[in-house]
Amino acid sequence: MNAFALRFALYLLITINLLANISSYAAEAPIHNTKEIKNNLDEDNSYWELDLGFSLEFNKNYIRGVNDNKNGDLTAIAILSGGYYYRDFFVEVSPLIGRPFTLGYSLQRTRHFVVNIIAESLFQGFDQSTQNHGSQLTGIKKRKTSLDAGLEVYYSHPYGETRFRALYDVSNTHDGYVVAFDHAYPLFMKRWTIWPSYGVTWLSENTTDYYFGIDENEVKPNRPFYQPSNSFTHKLNLYIAYQYNARLSFIGYGDYILFSGNIKNSPLVTETNNSYRIGLGVMWSF
Numbered sequence: 001m002n003a004f005a006l007r008f009a010l011y012l013l014i015t016i017n018l019l020a021n022i023s024s025y026a027a028e029a030p031i032h033n034t035k036e037i038k039n040n041l042d043e044d045n046s047y048w049e050l051d052l053g054f055s056l057e058f059n060k061n062y063i064r065g066v067n068d069n070k071n072g073d074l075t076a077i078a079i080l081s082g083g084y085y086y087r088d089f090f091v092e093v094s095p096l097i098g099r100p101f102t103l104g105y106s107l108q109r110t111r112h113f114v115v116n117i118i119a120e121s122l123f124q125g126f127d128q129s130t131q132n133h134g135s136q137l138t139g140i141k142k143r144k145t146s147l148d149a150g151l152e153v154y155y156s157h158p159y160g161e162t163r164f165r166a167l168y169d170v171s172n173t174h175d176g177y178v179v180a181f182d183h184a185y186p187l188f189m190k191r192w193t194i195w196p197s198y199g200v201t202w203l204s205e206n207t208t209d210y211y212f213g214i215d216e217n218e219v220k221p222n223r224p225f226y227q228p229s230n231s232f233t234h235k236l237n238l239y240i241a242y243q244y245n246a247r248l249s250f251i252g253y254g255d256y257i258l259f260s261g262n263i264k265n266s267p268l269v270t271e272t273n274n275s276y277r278i279g280l281g282v283m284w285s286f
Helices: 003-020 023-028 034-040 205-212
Strands: 046-060 073-086 089-094 099-109 113-120 148-157 160-169 177-184 187-189 192-203 231-243 248-259 274-285
Touching: 046 248, 073 274, 113 160, 177 205
Parallel strands: none
Antiparallel strands: 046 073, 046 274, 073 089, 089 099, 099 113, 113 148, 148 160, 160 177, 177 192, 187 192, 192 231, 231 248, 248 274
């Protein structure tokens, strides 16, 4: 772990610890998340929200050669966040707090407990055309974007919000399983939203091997045969928003991902065994 990544990880841990000491504020403000939105459906058959944003982001990808620069890239990106909810069906996306584009159906929802059936793309594909420097991806077969479906459970409690997902690849891409656990401690104080979270994800052997393994026909002198078993990822995330007025918010965000040995030893993964991004921008609510 390089010095920057270590400082960032320590900063997130310290922030989460400090925020835990002021938990009384969290109970006084609404939580604009999946649970609250679905509660609104008890009064209305449909509900929607939409935020569009723009940010400048510095990011470092974990796959070798994807960044234009070895140490990371500074890019301008557009952000889409929000969802549409009709009775028990929903479509939503919140990329800055770890929610990819997701289709779902609620089996049960109460004030503190939500059970969903979901389908979402957890893994983005890549191939040699994704490469922007070096030659480590030259000659590899295409890793496709998957569609993973299964069960999702939310539990809201005085110490934050916990989410559990157990998913299987229904697109016949990696034919594996993913089990994820996330815990967030969102705080809402006047104009501020502060959303720290931690997540750990287990990837089955098929999933790990598909995205990070090297088949015999992909072997070359600097890319040996590699067949990993199951693996883990750990993610620290921090999202901060300041609501300037009813529509406009200023945002800052960052995350840091660390991989277990079966991923970091892959010839496709960068030597630093991590991925991170930091961004600043604006969001407009409709």
